[in-house]
Amino acid sequence: MKKIFFTIAISCAVFLSVQAQKTIYVTNPTDLNRMEVISIPYGSFAKHFGVDTIFSIRDKSSGQLVVHQLEKLGNEVVKNVLVQIKIAPNAELRLTVNKEPALAVKSKTYARYVPERFDDFAWENDLVAFRMYGKALEGRNDDAQGMDYWAKRTEDLVIDKWYKQNDYHKDHGEGMDYYSVGQSLGAGDLALYYDNKIHFTKHYRQYQILDNGPLRTSFRLIFEPQDIAGKMVSLTKTISIDAGQQFNRIEVILKSEGTKETPLVVGIAKRSESEPKFEYDASERTLWYWEPDFNNFGHTGIALFVPKAKIQFISDDLKQYLLKTEVKNDTPFVYYNGAAWNKAEKITSAAAWGDYVEDFAESIKKPLKIKLK
Missing domain, CATH: 2.60.40.1180 (Golgi alpha-mannosidase II)
Incomplete structure (x- = not known):
C-alpha cells in the first residue's frame, strides 16, 4: 500500500x-x-x-x-x-x-475629454503628451487645426494637473506646452488633399475611450460627415499609446460618397529656418524633423511612419512636410506619429532622434514573436 x-x-x-x-x-x-x-x-x-x-x-x-x-x-x-x-x-x-x-500598479497611460478647455481631447504616457482640438474651439481667433504636442520631462501623468493649474505654457520642472500648431497639421495629423491643396476637416464631434491604462490607452474620435471639395466625407480616428513609447498608433477609417478612394496627407509643421534638420527615407517609410530652439524652450522632434500604404513625399508646402496617399472607403489606414523633447534628456539631438525613428520602424516591421507552450 x-x-x-x-x-x-x-x-x-x-x-x-x-x-x-x-x-x-x-x-x-x-x-x-x-x-x-x-x-x-x-x-x-x-x-x-x-x-x-x-x-x-x-x-x-x-x-x-x-x-x-x-x-x-x-x-x-x-x-x-x-x-x-x-x-x-x-x-x-x-x-x-x-x-x-x-x-x-500605477497607470502609465491616460486620456480624457477636456470640456473645461474648449472640448480638447488629451492623452499621454510616461514620456509624451498630445491633444486634439474640439468643436468649441472652432471659429475662435485661437483656433488651430492639427495635433498638438506637450513636452514632458517627467514620467508622471500630468494632463489633469496642468489643465487644473492652467499655466502649462511655462515650465515648472515637469515640462510645458510650447509647440505651435496654428493652421498646420502640427505633430502628425491628417487632412484631405484635393487639387494639390490641403482641406482641413472640422474638429472631432464625439469620442469613445476604449481602454485607459495602465499600459495602453486607446480611444476613438468621430468626425461628422462634411462636404469637402464637393464630396461628402466622414471619418474616425482610433488612437492608441503604449507605456514607454514616443509614438502613437493611428487607425483611420474614411468614407467618401461617390468615389472609391480619397486622397489625403499626413504632415508635420515646419518652422522658419534656412537649413532644417529633417529626413524622408523612402525605403524605411519614415519622415522625421528636428525643430530649431526658440526662446530657449528646447528642441522638439516630430516623426511619421507609414508602414504599408503607397506614399509620396511633398516638401514644397510652406507650412509643413507632407506624406500623400490614397485611402479606400471603409479600409483601415494605419500610420504612426511620434514626438520627443531634448530637455527630457532621453533623445537630445537630431541624430539620436533619427536613430530612434529608424529603430521604431524596424520594431513595427519585425514584431516580437510570441508563443504559448
Whole structure:
C-alpha cells in the first residue's frame, strides 16, 4: 500500500510540474534592445493557462512580477492580455502565469475629454503628451487645426494637473506646452488633399475611450460627415499609446460618397529656418524633423511612419512636410506619429532622434514573436 501511495505521489508531482511548465515564450528577432507592450489574445491565453481574469505574470528567470493589462477595446469582455516587457537583442524571454492576484500598479497611460478647455481631447504616457482640438474651439481667433504636442520631462501623468493649474505654457520642472500648431497639421495629423491643396476637416464631434491604462490607452474620435471639395466625407480616428513609447498608433477609417478612394496627407509643421534638420527615407517609410530652439524652450522632434500604404513625399508646402496617399472607403489606414523633447534628456539631438525613428520602424516591421507552450 505504501508503494502505491508513493507511486501516486510521484505521479501527482510530475503532473503538477508539467502543468507549472506552461510558459509564454517571447523572442526578439532584431539587434535592438526593446521595451514594448505585447498583446496575447485572451481566449487563447485563458485556455492555455487555465485562468480567468485573476492572475499574475512573472519573469521565469528572475521571478519578478511583470505588469499586465486586460484590454477590452471598448467591449464588456476582455479581448487581449497586454504585457510590458524588456528584451535584449536576439534574445528569448520566458514568462510564467500564476493563479494569484496581480499587484496594483500605477497607470502609465491616460486620456480624457477636456470640456473645461474648449472640448480638447488629451492623452499621454510616461514620456509624451498630445491633444486634439474640439468643436468649441472652432471659429475662435485661437483656433488651430492639427495635433498638438506637450513636452514632458517627467514620467508622471500630468494632463489633469496642468489643465487644473492652467499655466502649462511655462515650465515648472515637469515640462510645458510650447509647440505651435496654428493652421498646420502640427505633430502628425491628417487632412484631405484635393487639387494639390490641403482641406482641413472640422474638429472631432464625439469620442469613445476604449481602454485607459495602465499600459495602453486607446480611444476613438468621430468626425461628422462634411462636404469637402464637393464630396461628402466622414471619418474616425482610433488612437492608441503604449507605456514607454514616443509614438502613437493611428487607425483611420474614411468614407467618401461617390468615389472609391480619397486622397489625403499626413504632415508635420515646419518652422522658419534656412537649413532644417529633417529626413524622408523612402525605403524605411519614415519622415522625421528636428525643430530649431526658440526662446530657449528646447528642441522638439516630430516623426511619421507609414508602414504599408503607397506614399509620396511633398516638401514644397510652406507650412509643413507632407506624406500623400490614397485611402479606400471603409479600409483601415494605419500610420504612426511620434514626438520627443531634448530637455527630457532621453533623445537630445537630431541624430539620436533619427536613430530612434529608424529603430521604431524596424520594431513595427519585425514584431516580437510570441508563443504559448
